[in-house]
Amino acid sequence: MAGGIRKSVLxxxxxxxxxxxxxxxxxxxxxxxxxxEGYLDRPLPEFAQPPLIGxxxxxAASDIRGxxxxxxxxxxxxxxxxxxxxxxxxxxxxxxxxLYGLNWRDRPGAGRRFLDRHGDPYVxxxxxxxxxxxxxxxxxxxxxxxxxxxxxxxxxxxxxALTERVWQEVLRPLIREIEKPS
Amino acid sequence: xxxxxxxxxxLAVACLCAIxxxxxxxxxxxxxxxxxxxxxxxxxxxxxxxxxxxxxxxxDDSNAELARDLRVxxxxxxxxxxxDAEVIDYLVARYGAYILLxxxxxxxxxxxxxxxxxxxxxxxxxxxxxxxxxxxxxxPEALSEEERAILARALGQGxxxxxxxxxxx
Numbered sequence: 001m002a003g004g005i006r007k008s009v010l011x012x013x014x015x016x017x018x019x020x021x022x023x024x025x026x027x028x029x030x031x032x033x034x035x036x037e038g039y040l041d042r043p044l045p046e047f048a049q050p051p052l053i054g055x056x057x058x059x060a061a062s063d064i065r066g067x068x069x070x071x072x073x074x075x076x077x078x079x080x081x082x083x084x085x086x087x088x089x090x091x092x093x094x095x096x097x098x099l100y101g102l103n104w105r106d107r108p109g110a111g112r113r114f115l116d117r118h119g120d121p122y123v124x125x126x127x128x129x130x131x132x133x134x135x136x137x138x139x140x141x142x143x144x145x146x147x148x149x150x151x152x153x154x155x156x157x158x159x160x161a162l163t164e165r166v167w168q169e170v171l172r173p174l175i176r177e178i179e180k181p182s
Numbered sequence: 183x184x185x186x187x188x189x190x191x192x193l194a195v196a197c198l199c200a201i202x203x204x205x206x207x208x209x210x211x212x213x214x215x216x217x218x219x220x221x222x223x224x225x226x227x228x229x230x231x232x233x234x235x236x237x238x239x240x241x242d243d244s245n246a247e248l249a250r251d252l253r254v255x256x257x258x259x260x261x262x263x264x265x266d267a268e269v270i271d272y273l274v275a276r277y278g279a280y281i282l283l284x285x286x287x288x289x290x291x292x293x294x295x296x297x298x299x300x301x302x303x304x305x306x307x308x309x310x311x312x313x314x315x316x317x318x319x320x321x322p323e324a325l326s327e328e329e330r331a332i333l334a335r336a337l338g339q340g341x342x343x344x345x346x347x348x349x350x351x
Contacts, residue, residue: 015308026293042275105247131251138276140234140248 044152045136049126052103052112059100059126064148068175069098071146072122072162073134075106076114078142084161085118091167092121097175101125104134104142147171149178208245215257224257227269231256232283240283 044061051058064071072088074081092099101122103111111127128134137146140159147156156174158166207225215221228242233249241249241256252273259269273281285291325333 011308015304130254131247132254135248135251135255136276138234138278 040157041153041155044148044154045133047126047133047136049102049128049133052115052125052127053109054112055125057124059102059124061152063124064098064100065150065152067098067150068178069100069123069148070162070171071100071102071148073102073104073137073139073142073144073146074111074114075104075142076110077106080161081143082118084143084163085121087162087164087167088121089119096167096172098123102133103127103129104139105129105131145171147174147178207242208249209242209253210250213250213253213257215261220257220260223266224253224260227256227260227266228253230270230283231273232281234277234281238283 044064046061048060049058070091088099091097099121101115101120101124103125106114106127106129108129111125115122115125126133131139137154138157143161145158145162146154147158149155155178156171158170162171209225209228215224225242229240231241231252233239233241233244233246233252235246235248236244239249241252243249256269256273259272264272270282279286279288279291285294287295
């Protein structure tokens with residue numbers, strides 16, 4: 001009888017552990033699906049964005065081909081963009097990587113004013129006032145930063161502020177790996 | 183009796199009125215296509231697409247600017263001559279399967295779709311095993327000679343004590 005009682009307790013526990021373990025294994029395996037991940041390793045869409053008001057050149061997909069580059073999506077109304085701006089300025093000053101800007105869903109003129117006030121880290125900046133290119137890139141908010149390889153393929157997408165840590169631990173190692181001649 | 187009922191009815195109407203604007207689609211007139219057939223397809227597609235910044239709302243429902251961008255993108259693709267399937271593929275390629283409000287049946291979602299049936303099956307199997315094991319237990323085993331003797335002695339003693347107590351002052 002004692003064996004029977006133990007078994008009747010053990011069976012539900014075993015089933016629970018089995019189901020829990022299976023779910024955990026499934027969740028930690030490749031099932032992680034984040035918006036925008038589907039775009040990885042695909043070429044940039046063809047685009048030619050107009051310049052910011054006051055600028056002469058905008059940003060076209062063809063400008064970016066040929067080198068590993070970062071495309072930083074920003075807006076003047078975005079507080080986190082302001083917080084990551086010093087980091088972008090540092091990357092530009094130390095010429096770590098070619099940095100391109102995409103001014104997303106901003107009022108006319110606001111993007112240029114933002115860069116005049118806080119410094120312009122970008123090689124070139126395009127305007128995406130209507131969010132049209134943003135929708136094609138799967139931008140879900142600002143700031144976002146896309147890492148593009150020399151062939152113009154998107155290799156990584158960072159959502160949120162580009163901090164020192166993100167640069168040191170994610171982006172720079174990835175750039176080194178991409179640039180390494182294989 | 184009509185008082186409370188009328189009140190309830192009035193309340194229900196008020197609630198419906200309050201909810202009605204929420205049910206209205208977010209599509210703005212300036213987004214709409216001139217071709218009603220294309221617009222119809224765009225609306226149907228929009229209903230199936232998850233707004234990436236609103237968790238569980240379709241882009242047809244959502245007032246988010248991002249949802250609007252996607253509605254415009256869908257219409258652009260349709261005008262460019264894409265089929266419905268091509269538009270869906272285009273969005274999934276960029277936003278991932280997450281964009282689809284109803285998950286597609288695939289290798290990585292098969293478990294999701296089968297889970298309810300599997301769990302129901304497991305529950306039935308579990309209960310049937312439990313019941314099969316329980317059935318014999320209501321039939322008690324017959325007492326052995328020895329046990330019967332002990333029982334008789336105990337009952338006899340109990341009755342004797344009970345009588346003695348009952349007779350007491």
